[in-house]
Amino acid sequence: MSAFLELRNVSKSFGQGTNRVEVLKNINLTVEEGEFIAIVGFTGSGKTTLINLIAGLITPDEGEILLKGKPITGPGPDRGVIFQNYSLLPWLSVSGNVDMAVKQVFPKMSKADRKSHVEHFIKMVNLHPALHKRPSELSGGMRQRVSVARALAMDPEILLMDEPLGALDALTRGSLQMEIERIWRESRKTVLLITNDVDEGILLADRVIPLKPGPRATLGLNFPIGFKRPRDKATINADPNFKKERNAINAYLMEIGKHRVVANDKKYDLPILDPIIPGAERRLFNPRTNL
């Protein structure tokens, strides 16, 4: 029995010739069913590329990605993606956005069933009062909830979250973190969360995996997180183990981050800034006399 989601020696690079940048190199990851994995890493370390690979929006150069033992060939509704910038269709209402996904994934569902299905998931993210509002009328946090509801309503095998809370303020972030934890407990989906916030990873995940910074990013050590569920932000913050875990992960990230030195050997020729003094003898090259 192979793992639920498996990445084997996956590499991805962009560009051609001298501009070629190897973003990800030899990524290996196994995720069990029902697990909540958090991948933390620096900005620009290739986290979004990793999510796009698993979502099937881009294909790896080398290696393979298996979901339930079958290789991923393209995007599909079996992997619900929650994008950082919500990606809601602005001309549809909240229920319209969710409904469009449901209609596509369950084409045989009757109209009444579909309606209750859509409403069930919008209730799950506490957005029932905003059912008929347009995304432009919602706050950032509410929009991300719609995005979560849409992904869950497709009943995917795995939820891929690409820095879902990255664009939100700290307070909204905190309340949505707890909501994501609750939804995960209720729906028991496998979740792969990408974040740049170590605390968020510890708070939510069963396992935190740092992504070594790119170019040629690979996954680092695994940090299993053993806090009991349901988790509560205040209790976990007070727990001495939380500090220990956080310090360990941060120290590890700092250590691997040292290698992320921006190499720049290029030398710049600075212009000569001698002042021109009228009447004084010019010491510098004079084109007229030297012709």
Place this chain on the structure above:
Amino acid sequence: MGQTILASFRWLGFGFLDPLVKLFQGIEPKKNGALFLKKAIIPILSIAIFLGVANFFSSYLYNIERERKIEKTRETQGDEAALAMQECIDSGDISCKPNSLPSPADVWRATQTLIADHRMISTDKAEFKTRTAAVNAQRHAQGLSSIRYTGRPSFVDQIFTSLKTVFAGFLLAAFLAIPAGIVLGLSETLRTALNWIIQIFKPVSPVVWLLLVSMVVKTILASADMDKSFVISFISVGLCSMWATLVNTSVGVSSVDKDYLNVSKVLRLGVVSNVFKVILPSSVPLIFTGLRITLSVAWMVLIAIELLAQSPGLGSFVWEEFQNGANDSNAKIIVAMFVIGGIGFALDRLMMLVQKAVSYESKA
């Protein structure tokens, strides 16, 4: 109640009346008074200044023309005739009025003449209808076509004819340009293939389009019992004005936000639902911007095309008045100019409302 009035006013594009409504309701009189001054009084004042300048300029031209006319009479017919001419001009007799730029008062008089003329023609038409009703019923029973009113159309009739032509041309442009724009937007190969042709056809002048269209229509409709000049002019209007919509649609379709396309990919939408559920809705604002430009271009070129095609409408009205050279012809041309401008403005406002109604608020 007050809020509804304000909202509907704003929606109709009469936002400048906002402060006046608020003044009547007694809300913040100081602030709204100042606002009303800024938004309504100043524009009205500028119109008054414009009329003043027009009046001054036209009387300046009138005086030059008057002197010239008297001088000419003196040269050809002697001093006595010149004096008589001067008296005749100053008495305000239209028969010897010098022909120059009409003053605002002249234009106002011409407007009234045109309205009176329209009233006369409509009563004439109504009378004709009652007079021929019995005969027409008889002819109808015999399977013959009814006798139609063949009198001269009034100015108002010309306006409606022009509107009919412009809408026919606009619809033709929309039916040609939107589907073509979608296809071009979806296929980069087609876009590059046709780019040069589009760029070459886009700046072609309405006059040339008219000639081109008449070359084709002349052959196709050679024997058909149809109003050929109407067909020629509305097709020319459509072909002249469709380019803005074509280019805007193809740009809108080809530049759909990558996020929306990712959603479509993750949902595995088919080609048809991808186009109708994601690509088209997201390019609707750009398409309607294109249609708005198309309608204003259509109205602008329509006048020139009617003028040349001898198809009835405001354009031919202007041309006929110019050829006519009656005393109030110049003033009637200026009236037509303002009517054309006003209708163009109204059409643009109409399209803006439609555009507002169908557009979503960008980027969520």
